[in-house]
Amino acid sequence: MGIWFTEKQTDNFGITMKIKRTLHTEQTPFQKLEMVETEEWGNMLLLDDMVMTSTRDEFVYHEMVAHIPLFTHPKPEHILVVGGGDGGVIREVLKHSSVKKATLVDIDGKVIEYSKQFLPEIAGKLDDPRVDVQVGDGFMHIAKSEKVYDVIMVDSTEPVGPAVNLFTKGFYAGIAKALKDDGLFVAQSDNPWFKGELIRSVQRDVKEIFPITRLYIANIPTYPSGMWAFTIGSKQYDPLQVPESRFHSIETKYYTKDLHKAAFILPKFVQDLCEGDSESI
Amino acid sequence: MGIWFTEKQTDNFGITMKIKRTLHTEQTPFQKLEMVETEEWGNMLLLDDMVMTSTRDEFVYHEMVAHIPLFTHPKPEHILVVGGGDGGVIREVLKHSSVKKATLVDIDGKVIEYSKQFLPEIAGKLDDPRVDVQVGDGFMHIAKSEKVYDVIMVDSTEPVGPAVNLFTKGFYAGIAKALKDDGLFVAQSDNPWFKGELIRSVQRDVKEIFPITRLYIANIPTYPSGMWAFTIGSKQYDPLQVPESRFHSIETKYYTKDLHKAAFILPKFVQDLCEGDSESI
Incomplete structure (x- = not known):
């Protein structure tokens, strides 16, 4: 199996990934900092055992x-x-x-x-x-x-x-x-x-x-x-009222x-959260 | 820790979740079928160790x-x-x-x-x-x-x-x-x-x-x-040309x-996949 890192995203659920090697580990004055090289996501920054960013995503x-x-x-x-x-x-x-x-x-x-x-x-x-x-x-x-x-x-x-x-x-x-x-x-x-x-x-x-x-x-x-x-x-x-002329070309993935515009069109249960009239799913 | 089920979604990455109990396990003529009760997602159907559906999502x-x-x-x-x-x-x-x-x-x-x-x-x-x-x-x-x-x-x-x-x-x-x-x-x-x-x-x-x-x-x-x-x-x-009058009210989450409409507005790298002009991310 090798070494796997698991982030518990809730008490009962998480993600797990294979680690090629640990590049750096340090307890800073503020948090535990780890840099790891993962098989799936490239290099990754972890703070307090939570994924912060990876070179792939x-x-x-x-x-x-x-x-x-x-x-x-x-x-x-x-x-x-x-x-x-x-x-x-x-x-x-x-x-x-x-x-x-x-x-x-x-x-x-x-x-x-x-x-x-x-x-x-x-x-x-x-x-x-x-x-x-x-x-x-x-x-x-x-x-x-x-x-x-x-x-x-x-x-x-x-x-x-x-x-x-x-x-x-x-x-x-x-x-x-x-x-x-x-x-x-x-x-x-x-x-x-x-x-x-x-x-x-x-x-x-x-x-x-x-x-x-x-x-x-x-x-x-x-x-x-x-x-x-x-x-x-x-x-x-208003981010929903951006005139067409304002968009200029930039390189993105x-x-x-x-x-x-589409990012603001929310699933029903998320919309309900914003309007304050629903419990969590 | 108790019992956890891990689905390897790729060779190097997966999700993991706490199991309250297994409700049923059976090798059918077609696949391995498991019904489990999870802490996070409610009852869940697994086929060949892959999550098919859960009552929560x-x-x-x-x-x-x-x-x-x-x-x-x-x-x-x-x-x-x-x-x-x-x-x-x-x-x-x-x-x-x-x-x-x-x-x-x-x-x-x-x-x-x-x-x-x-x-x-x-x-x-x-x-x-x-x-x-x-x-x-x-x-x-x-x-x-x-x-x-x-x-x-x-x-x-x-x-x-x-x-x-x-x-x-x-x-x-x-x-x-x-x-x-x-x-x-x-x-x-x-x-x-x-x-x-x-x-x-x-x-x-x-x-x-x-x-x-x-x-x-x-x-x-x-x-x-x-x-x-x-x-x-x-x-x-065309699913993108549905007249407003066609939508009737149904209960959804x-x-x-x-x-x-918004579900068809794809991130750039997904759009590129559909147009066949890009490698996978």
């Missing part, structure tokens, strides 16, 4: 976090990425020529360091001159920023450990303050099958602060249930102009 | 197999389900009042028998007077049928074991013959992440026989990669009128 998450909000905003110039130390979101952000500056704030400098070493296809753009990489607390960075950003992207871990503050109403209020008057944000919001209650509460909280609140989904095979959700909160621009 | 597959073709056809009256002995597709088919007769042909009578016993929420409509359940070879049934069916649904296992004939060009030619002049069919087509070559070859074969060939996807958390694909071949009606 990372394009889905990174494209879908970045391009939906960036094509929604007519001229995104100043971008903030909270978390995302692997650099994948930044790589996608830089595909938009309007972007003048992209600031990344990850609390764990080790994620950045080892992503550069072992995931160069993902982290390779962190040294671009338009990128300002800061090791620090994203919550505090947001709290001290005012009308600075066009788009904020929250690329956090799950709401346990270092990311717990990033799922609070106070954080969304801080984001609203840190955004310009026509800004918008996106946050990864876990999955509707196992975390319906979280999705519902994030939707409720964001709706109280942002006039436009939306949920969209993407298929990520190494994440729980394979269906991942993202919440958008926007002050002015998942995102398309048509998928931009 | 079965609605996705069964709704998406049935309702996309049935809302595409203006008046579906005679339906054939090949495979599908668990009865889930039949249950969804019967939600359409135009349906006069639904024939189910499954090669393995034991699947029908134990689904009725252990999955009554799924199999409960197999005794409906509109349903004709036949234990037999779906390939042969198709071969001897001519202009009989409005819609044929191929709810097969993977192209190994008893279902291997159901992925051949000869089978699709037989389906064309068995359908009326304005008929259409749907077949489950595995997943784009691990079986890109299969999806491409099915698309190619069906396109040679049917003027309208489409692929759509749905999220099924207990199936490999969480993204499942379905192929439609149609003589006349996944399918919606809007999702009917």
Whole structure:
């Protein structure tokens, strides 16, 4: 059999995969960090025994976090990425020529360091001159920023450990303050099958602060249930009302102009979660 | 830890889940059949160590197999389900009042028998007077049928074991013959992440026989990669050109009128597979 890594995605369900070798293991001040080489997914980053990203399927998450909000905003110039130390979101952000500056704030400098070493296809753009990489607390960075950003992207871990503050109403209020008057944000919001209650509460909280609140989904095979959700909160621009002329050609493997719209068309039980009128499946 | 069942979805990747108890195990003439009670997904049918259906997530597959073709056809009256002995597709088919007769042909009578016993929420409509359940070879049934069916649904296992004939060009030619002049069919087509070559070859074969060939996807958390694909071949009606008036209200947990269209909007790499101009991811 060899060595297999199993992520328990719930108490009673998980994914399991064959490991070629472990590239690095370290307990950082914030979390357990492991870089492994897998047979199925290529190199992979694990934090606290959870799959964060792999070289084979990372394009889905990174494209879908970045391009939906960036094509929604007519001229995104100043971008903030909270978390995302692997650099994948930044790589996608830089595909938009309007972007003048992209600031990344990850609390764990080790994620950045080892992503550069072992995931160069993902982290390779962190040294671009338009990128300002800061090791620090994203919550505090947001709290001290005012009308600075066009788009904020929250690329956090799950709401346990270092990311717990990033799922609070106070954080969304801080984001609203840190955004310009026509800004918008996106946050990864876990999955509707196992975390319906979280999705519902994030939707409720964001709706109280942002006039436009939306949920969209993407298929990520190494994440729980394979269906991942993202919440958008926007002050002015609606991701469902993007004029055709705003789309410009970029190279992608998942995102398309048509998928931009289709990703918001939710299965009935997910729609019900957003409208707050259903229990979890 | 207790007892866990692991399905190896590829040589190097799988899902694993906690088993409360095994309800039934049997080697039928066609396959290994197991009914288990899982902690996460409720009762579950396994065939040859592969997850077929579970009471918690079965609605996705069964709704998406049935309702996309049935809302595409203006008046579906005679339906054939090949495979599908668990009865889930039949249950969804019967939600359409135009349906006069639904024939189910499954090669393995034991699947029908134990689904009725252990999955009554799924199999409960197999005794409906509109349903004709036949234990037999779906390939042969198709071969001897001519202009009989409005819609044929191929709810097969993977192209190994008893279902291997159901992925051949000869089978699709037989389906064309068995359908009326304005008929259409749907077949489950595995997943784009691990079986890109299969999806491409099915698309190619069906396109040679049917003027309208489409692929759509749905999220099924207990199936490999969480993204499942379905192929439609149609003589006349295009699932993307369904007039608004054709949709009538049915009770669903996944399918919606809007999702009917959105399910055909594919991620870029899946689109490329259908157009035959890309290698698998």
